[in-house]
Amino acid sequence: MAFRIVACCTGCWACLPLCPRQAIRAAAPHFEIDPARCTECAGDYPDPQCASICPIEGAIVDAAGQPLNPPGSLTRLPPAPATPLPIS
Numbered sequence: 001m002a003f004r005i006v007a008c009c010t011g012c013w014a015c016l017p018l019c020p021r022q023a024i025r026a027a028a029p030h031f032e033i034d035p036a037r038c039t040e041c042a043g044d045y046p047d048p049q050c051a052s053i054c055p056i057e058g059a060i061v062d063a064a065g066q067p068l069n070p071p072g073s074l075t076r077l078p079p080a081p082a083t084p085l086p087i088s
């Protein structure tokens with residue numbers, strides 16, 4: 001039961017001080033979550049603190065690889081279409 005930070009993390013530092021388990025490490029090329037320490041904030045907060053402050057959609061994913069902040073969740077913009085729209 002742990003989340004992961006992936007390549008699109010910009011290393012903004014917002015999440016690191018919020019983690020109640022000191023599970024986040026300032027690593028390169030992107031920050032990392034120690035799976036042995038991450039509890040998904042269970043018992044500490046109702047929501048994962050890292051994902052609640054992360055400004056980058058898709059930077060934090062769950063064990064299944066699903067983003068906690070999926071495309072459009074922060075920007076309110078619809079995800080880009082898989083194929084270009086025809087020009088009329």
Ligand code: SF4
Nearest residue numbers: 019038040041048050
């Ligand atoms: S889900 Fe909670 S415990 Fe896990 S890394 Fe994020 S802030 Fe830390």
Ligand code: SF4
Nearest residue numbers: 009010012013015054
């Ligand atoms: S808040 Fe998001 S973008 Fe910023 S360091 Fe943490 S995971 Fe990376």
